[in-house]
Amino acid sequence: MDTRGYGGHFKLHAFIWRPSFGQRQARAYPSENISLVETVSLIGGIRPSPPVRSTASVVTTQEIINAIIRYRCSDDIDRYLHRNLQIERFLGAADINVLRQQDVSAAVLRPKALIDDRNNETVTRNHPNGTFRPNQGPLNARELFACLSQERFPTPPRALDLIPAERRLVYVTDLDPFCALAIAATAPRSQAAFLRDFLHKNLTFRVLIGVDIWSPSPTGHSLFALEFHLPYYAWRRTAAVIEDPRRVDGRPLRRSEESIPLAMKTPITNHTQPSHDYIYEAQISVLVTGIDDWVWAAYCFADVYFKPEGHSETVEHYSNSQIKLDPPSCGRHPANPPVWIPREYYLRALSSRMDQVEQEWNNSVSRLVQQTEPYIYSFTRDDIDVSKMGDITQQKGFKWTIRVLRQFSHLLSKTINTWDTFNNGEIRYFYKPHSDELADASWVTYMAAIDKNVTELRDLYSTLQYQTELFENMTNSLVNHAQHSETITTRKQSEFIRALTVITIFYLPPTLASTIFSMQGILPHAASINDWGYTLVGLFIATFILILNLPRITKFGGIVRAWQEDLFNSLNIYSIKRLLRGVDVREDGIELEEFNDEESSDDGEV
Numbered sequence: 001m002d003t004r005g006y007g008g009h010f011k012l013h014a015f016i017w018r019p020s021f022g023q024r025q026a027r028a029y030p031s032e033n034i035s036l037v038e039t040v041s042l043i044g045g046i047r048p049s050p051p052v053r054s055t056a057s058v059v060t061t062q063e064i065i066n067a068i069i070r071y072r073c074s075d076d077i078d079r080y081l082h083r084n085l086q087i088e089r090f091l092g093a094a095d096i097n098v099l100r101q102q103d104v105s106a107a108v109l110r111p112k113a114l115i116d117d118r119n120n121e122t123v124t125r126n127h128p129n130g131t132f133r134p135n136q137g138p139l140n141a142r143e144l145f146a147c148l149s150q151e152r153f154p155t156p157p158r159a160l161d162l163i164p165a166e167r168r169l170v171y172v173t174d175l176d177p178f179c180a181l182a183i184a185a186t187a188p189r190s191q192a193a194f195l196r197d198f199l200h201k202n203l204t205f206r207v208l209i210g211v212d213i214w215s216p217s218p219t220g221h222s223l224f225a226l227e228f229h230l231p232y233y234a235w236r237r238t239a240a241v242i243e244d245p246r247r248v249d250g251r252p253l254r255r256s257e258e259s260i261p262l263a264m265k266t267p268i269t270n271h272t273q274p275s276h277d278y279i280y281e282a283q284i285s286v287l288v289t290g291i292d293d294w295v296w297a298a299y300c301f302a303d304v305y306f307k308p309e310g311h312s313e314t315v316e317h318y319s320n321s322q323i324k325l326d327p328p329s330c331g332r333h334p335a336n337p338p339v340w341i342p343r344e345y346y347l348r349a350l351s352s353r354m355d356q357v358e359q360e361w362n363n364s365v366s367r368l369v370q371q372t373e374p375y376i377y378s379f380t381r382d383d384i385d386v387s388k389m390g391d392i393t394q395q396k397g398f399k400w401t402i403r404v405l406r407q408f409s410h411l412l413s414k415t416i417n418t419w420d421t422f423n424n425g426e427i428r429y430f431y432k433p434h435s436d437e438l439a440d441a442s443w444v445t446y447m448a449a450i451d452k453n454v455t456e457l458r459d460l461y462s463t464l465q466y467q468t469e470l471f472e473n474m475t476n477s478l479v480n481h482a483q484h485s486e487t488i489t490t491r492k493q494s495e496f497i498r499a500l501t502v503i504t505i506f507y508l509p510p511t512l513a514s515t516i517f518s519m520q521g522i523l524p525h526a527a528s529i530n531d532w533g534y535t536l537v538g539l540f541i542a543t544f545i546l547i548l549n550l551p552r553i554t555k556f557g558g559i560v561r562a563w564q565e566d567l568f569n570s571l572n573i574y575s576i577k578r579l580l581r582g583v584d585v586r587e588d589g590i591e592l593e594e595f596n597d598e599e600s601s602d603d604g605e606v
Helices: 003-014 026-033 036-043 061-070 077-091 096-100 141-149 177-186 189-203 315-320 342-380 396-423 426-430 441-517 529-548 550-580 597-604
Strands: 113-119 167-173 208-214 223-238 256-258 276-290 296-302
Touching: 026 189, 036 061, 036 189, 061 077, 061 096, 061 177, 061 189, 077 177, 077 189, 096 141, 096 177, 113 141, 113 315, 141 167, 141 177, 167 177, 167 315, 177 189, 189 223, 189 276, 189 296, 208 396, 208 426, 223 342, 223 396, 276 342, 296 342, 342 396, 342 426, 342 441, 396 426, 396 441, 441 529
Parallel strands: 167 296
Antiparallel strands: 113 167, 208 223, 223 276, 256 276, 276 296
């Protein structure tokens, strides 16, 4: 069987956009007005433990968390323990009562979100922007909760001044527990499971580009979820490190660290300003989920904590811009006229964000290579005096560089592989059914742009692999150099000891002769200088004889030591045998031999 043909045939029929998405599912629209928490409390369906209360307005934070993490997990909740713990720790840092009250706490005062609600009921060629709800401007967590709590499809007699929010965009910068809780508490059943998994991937720094379709869904109709997560490392030069203010178990959600330069003989100094290089973890996550091609919602979570004040991704920048821009696509496309088709909106956001991530990767990899290349060049030219630097592999800069090279390579390879996997399978959701043509010919521009960015990422990955290989080879060279240096040092120490021994041998006879002739009181007659000379010559001769016969003497000494060991072993064995024979000892300490009673009685007779 032709494997290629079979694989193509499988993909052709497996990844098909449901025809039902091209038809309005009007009967499902009212379900978007009721959140999962309200649904659970009203119908008593899939209840969390403990169950929520009868009215959603008094539901506690923990009950909201339980409803979210247990939804569609009634079969075996323990298999999702890793995900549930992560979400529970993050959402547990917030309080739903803070979002409900009018006196806003300082924890939720900072504006971090934008919402764009509109529909295309009045779209014409002259009015392509559709009908939209009034712009609320930058929203804090409480205001976000209030907006999301409103009905998407108002029913009389309530909220007659609100238009149906068929197309909803939610943009959040540096998603914190309060904003996440506001989204989780108001999520309808059609979005709850998608949003839960989406939040977990964002919290855990995951890479993903994929499509998920549920058919049938819990509400009886098909649902779709198009999402991507693009984590990366951002390299910035600032006066001090900028820590992520969000906390999970007391630690920042995203890690940041200062780069450690390699030790150079002539270090490269920066005379412009007292700044340092820092590396920051960051991630961009986008989810487009809905019921059909008309009713859908897009969520974008962007990490911007490491950027300076007034950067171009703040909610204030998007809200105050003269030309209304689209935040999920990084402001590279205007918000008006909007994109009404969810798949097209997803591709446009993915294309824009992939380009942004490619630029961030390009900057980070280039800065890392700029630090490593001079060191490698100096090492190959022997400009680095390794002998004076100790074990260079144990230096902080060297270990840090190896670790960062591998971290960058690992995350970059996962990003590339994720796109390759998507491009070889799920991308067919954007094609016509049973065809190799895109559903819309204009989408090819987004595909081409993404492919170009991924090609650039491959080149950066190749550069990282090359630098890592150079450092590993340099590590082997350093280890060999260290071993060679140790061998040379050992050899020099042996030569020094040998020279010291010879000197000691030559000084020993004169010293001994002088010592003997200094004891005048015990000499038989008055010693003369000739006697001292004869004695000195005799001692030299005896010393040379000992040196020449040193191997024999050593061998004889070994024989004597062996004989001593045999003697001691024999004595020990004899002592043990005496103990085993059970020798009796009298109270006065005299040993008594065991005599035969009969012999003793015979000897005693007269």
